[in-house]
Amino acid sequence: MAEQINFIRRRQLVEPPVQAPLPPDDEPMTLRALVAAVFRWRRMLLVLGIVGALVGFVLAITKPNTYLSSGAFLVKTGGEQVQPNIFADPTKALYQPQLRSNAPKILLSGRVLRDVAERVGPEEILAPYDPPEMVVDSLLDRVKNLVFKLQSFLHADPHMPVTVDNAVEHLRENLIIETGGRDDLIEISYRANSKERAQRILATYMQVAQEVHLEVYNSPEEVEIIEENYREAGDRLKNAQLAMRVFLDSLSVQDFDLELTSNKNELRRLSVVKGTTESSVDQKKKRVGFLEAEVARQPELVDELVPEGVESAYLKSLRSQQAKYEQDLSTKLVAGYREDTSEIKQLRRRIADIEKSIEAELAKPSEDVRMVKKLVPNKRKDQLLTELNKAVSELEVDQESLVNLQRQEEELGKEIDALAAHKPHYDDLAQEVADARQAEQRAQILLDLARKKQRFAARGLSSLVLMDGASFPHDKEGPRRMVLIVGSTFGALAFGLLLITILQLTDRTVRTPDDLEAVAGIPVLAVIPRIDRKNLRRHETLRRRAGP
Amino acid sequence: MGSLIPIRDKGEWKQRQVPSMLEECRNLWAILSTHFRTSAPTSMMIGFVSTIAGEGTTTLASNFAVALGEQGITTCLVEGNFHNPGLAGSFDVPPEPGLLQALRGKVDPSLAVHRQVAEGLDLLPAGGSGVDSYPLLGGNAFLQALVRLRDGHNAIVLDAPPLSEHAEASLMLRYMDAVILVVRANEIRKPALRRSLTTLKSLGVPYVGVTLNAMTYELPVFLDRLL
Numbered sequence: 001m002a003e004q005i006n007f008i009r010r011r012q013l014v015e016p017p018v019q020a021p022l023p024p025d026d027e028p029m030t031l032r033a034l035v036a037a038v039f040r041w042r043r044m045l046l047v048l049g050i051v052g053a054l055v056g057f058v059l060a061i062t063k064p065n066t067y068l069s070s071g072a073f074l075v076k077t078g079g080e081q082v083q084p085n086i087f088a089d090p091t092k093a094l095y096q097p098q099l100r101s102n103a104p105k106i107l108l109s110g111r112v113l114r115d116v117a118e119r120v121g122p123e124e125i126l127a128p129y130d131p132p133e134m135v136v137d138s139l140l141d142r143v144k145n146l147v148f149k150l151q152s153f154l155h156a157d158p159h160m161p162v163t164v165d166n167a168v169e170h171l172r173e174n175l176i177i178e179t180g181g182r183d184d185l186i187e188i189s190y191r192a193n194s195k196e197r198a199q200r201i202l203a204t205y206m207q208v209a210q211e212v213h214l215e216v217y218n219s220p221e222e223v224e225i226i227e228e229n230y231r232e233a234g235d236r237l238k239n240a241q242l243a244m245r246v247f248l249d250s251l252s253v254q255d256f257d258l259e260l261t262s263n264k265n266e267l268r269r270l271s272v273v274k275g276t277t278e279s280s281v282d283q284k285k286k287r288v289g290f291l292e293a294e295v296a297r298q299p300e301l302v303d304e305l306v307p308e309g310v311e312s313a314y315l316k317s318l319r320s321q322q323a324k325y326e327q328d329l330s331t332k333l334v335a336g337y338r339e340d341t342s343e344i345k346q347l348r349r350r351i352a353d354i355e356k357s358i359e360a361e362l363a364k365p366s367e368d369v370r371m372v373k374k375l376v377p378n379k380r381k382d383q384l385l386t387e388l389n390k391a392v393s394e395l396e397v398d399q400e401s402l403v404n405l406q407r408q409e410e411e412l413g414k415e416i417d418a419l420a421a422h423k424p425h426y427d428d429l430a431q432e433v434a435d436a437r438q439a440e441q442r443a444q445i446l447l448d449l450a451r452k453k454q455r456f457a458a459r460g461l462s463s464l465v466l467m468d469g470a471s472f473p474h475d476k477e478g479p480r481r482m483v484l485i486v487g488s489t490f491g492a493l494a495f496g497l498l499l500i501t502i503l504q505l506t507d508r509t510v511r512t513p514d515d516l517e518a519v520a521g522i523p524v525l526a527v528i529p530r531i532d533r534k535n536l537r538r539h540e541t542l543r544r545r546a547g548p
Numbered sequence: 549m550g551s552l553i554p555i556r557d558k559g560e561w562k563q564r565q566v567p568s569m570l571e572e573c574r575n576l577w578a579i580l581s582t583h584f585r586t587s588a589p590t591s592m593m594i595g596f597v598s599t600i601a602g603e604g605t606t607t608l609a610s611n612f613a614v615a616l617g618e619q620g621i622t623t624c625l626v627e628g629n630f631h632n633p634g635l636a637g638s639f640d641v642p643p644e645p646g647l648l649q650a651l652r653g654k655v656d657p658s659l660a661v662h663r664q665v666a667e668g669l670d671l672l673p674a675g676g677s678g679v680d681s682y683p684l685l686g687g688n689a690f691l692q693a694l695v696r697l698r699d700g701h702n703a704i705v706l707d708a709p710p711l712s713e714h715a716e717a718s719l720m721l722r723y724m725d726a727v728i729l730v731v732r733a734n735e736i737r738k739p740a741l742r743r744s745l746t747t748l749k750s751l752g753v754p755y756v757g758v759t760l761n762a763m764t765y766e767l768p769v770f771l772d773r774l775l
Binding site for chain 1: 576755
């Protein structure tokens with residue numbers, strides 16, 4: 001029988017159905033699914049919106065009106081900077097950021113608030129909300145009166161004792177103090193359920209604030225202390241300057257740094273001059289050596305054709321040229337030119353040419369001149385001797401100068417070493433003078449400020465200058481009822497949307513053919529709508545559009 | 549299109565004219581027929597099963613059977629769900645005898661069949677309610693009943709009990725040529741569905757597809773087009 005059934009099955013099915021592995025179950029949430037979830041949970045969303053609106057409405061009608069009275073102080077320095085830690089940076093003493101930042105703290109201090117509470121009276125500050133009953137003209141007035149009564153009932157706190165402490169706390173809660181970034185203006189506001197009360201309390205508060213501010217910054221004995229400090233700073237400066245003077249006198253200098261610097265510069269200059277002189281001495285030594293050798297080489301007497309009679313002008317010119325070239329030759333050789341250089345060779349050639357010309361000129365028969373060969377003193381040697389003497393004397397001068405330079409250099413070095421040895425002590429003294437001068441300047445600034453403050457205090461002036469007195473609030477400040485209702489509604493709707501998103505994220509229910517196909521991994525053969533009018537009509541419409 | 553088909557409405561079976569349902573069943577047969585060698589096969593056995601009760605298996609199976617009968621395919625609708633039977637009431641026939649009596653051997657299956665409950669459709673009701681049929685399916689009784697029903701019917705449509713609730717579902721489905729898993733939208737969770745599919749796969753049952761029942765269109769038309 002079973003075989004028969006199996007046979008039937010094999011016969012019936014063309015091919016076994018696709019039984020692919022099940023797809024993974026990690027589909028991301030799509031926008032479509034989210035929007036569908038919103039429509040699915042639309043009733044919940046609607047209920048949440050209504051509840052939110054109702055809560056907002058209840059809040060709006062139960063919150064009583066509040067009125068804000070405002071005023072402003074201008075912070076104008078009266079020398080108060082003398083008290084904060086001004087030694088940190090004296091250049092900032094002339095500004096008043098610290099005073100400005102201190103002011104709100106003083107304004108909200110318990111002392112000011114307590115003074116206000118005592119002066120105004122805690123029963124006034126803590127007075128219960130009591131709106132005036134309206135004259136009933138219409139149904140709206142009746143409703144308003146009912147709302148007022150409800151507000152009074154809800155905000156009455158019969159258990160709160162009317163004490164100064166509670167009044168102080170109430171003041172602190174309802175005072176608003178605003179200081180603009182770098183402005184010197186401090187804006188103060190006070191919130192109350194009654195226009196008159198708001199103005200009255202703020203006016204008293206501002207008056208008390210001015211008085212307390214003046215008081216806390218006023219200290220009569222302060223000026224004396226600061227004057228004493230100023231005197232001490234002056235004495236310190238004088239002592240430091242005196243010590244410095246004594247020290248400089250002991251070194252016989254007017255200005256230590258200048259002296260040391262000029263000595264170092266002089267030493268550098270001497271070093272340069274000494275180098276130049278040493279080089280000059282070396283050159284002159286070479287010249288003297290050369291000249292001595294030349295002199296030694298020259299004979300005492302030399303044969304010379306001596307004309308008897310008168311020499312022609314041409315001959316004189318030749319001799320003059322010969323002497324000039326020989327002089328040049330000597331100079332260049334002393335300067336270190338070698339024999340094989342072109343200049344030396346050229347000079348020797350010219351001298352030889354001139355000698356030949358002279359001999360030729362002398363060999364010419366002349367009526368005026370007759371040449372006679374004689375032993376005559378060597379003129380060249382005489383010249384060289386003269387040059388040698390001159391060079392020796394110059395060398396001696398340079399050597400003497402070099403010795404002097406070395407001596408000066410040694411003396412200057414010793415002087416610099418002595419000054420350098422005293423430098424640490426000098427630095428300490430200079431630092432002490434600078435510190436003392438700075439301290440004296442600070443003390444001077446503080447003294448000026450203290451005197452200014454003393455003058456202010458004497459005239460009863462506070463640094464908090466009243467710019468605007470407490471204003472009378474004509475319009476209510478709050479509550480913003482429409483904002484409360486709308487905000488509450490939207491808040492509830494946003495919460496609902498968040499809830500729906502979370503529900504959708506965690507939802508693993510099969511809802512659509514796509515869901516089914518994604519989970520099953522096999523085709524969806526038929527989709528049957530829920531049997532109700534809306535879904536059946538929609539299904540029919542979709543089927544007609546899709547076609548057969 | 550004019551046939552009255554059985555619909556379960558608020559817990560009671562009624563005969564209603566629902567064109568969409570019938571049309572979907574006709575489409576389903578059109579798709580299924582591509583899996584078979586001929587458009588008019590002999591003795592093909594198609595099972596409908598769901599994961600949990602109330603997913604619309606009976607409704608879909610009976611409507612599918614009506615659609616087959618309309619086409620001239622002699623069909624026998626077998627009610628295999630002994631835990632919540634309702635087809636006898638739906639087609640207005642006596643609940644007994646039925647499959648239960650046939651399995652117990654008290655009656656021949658062909659004699660328990662109610663003939664022509666609809667055009668071209670015979671019905672074998674469950675024959676009892678709240679009966680544990682698991683022991684009866686252990687032997688060959690169910691197979692023999694199917695073989696007997698095959699004679700004289702071109703198609704046998706089985707309305708099987710829920711897969712995750714009653715183990716006898718798997719015993720019945722193993723003889724089917726094709727099994728269709730019925731899923732009710734907005735009811736069944738994905739893990740349960742995956743478990744059912746895994747069970748079918750492990751049984752070696754030739755499930756050919758799934759149908760989504762009672763689907764709701766949540767998005768308005770314009771948003772549906774937009775998204």
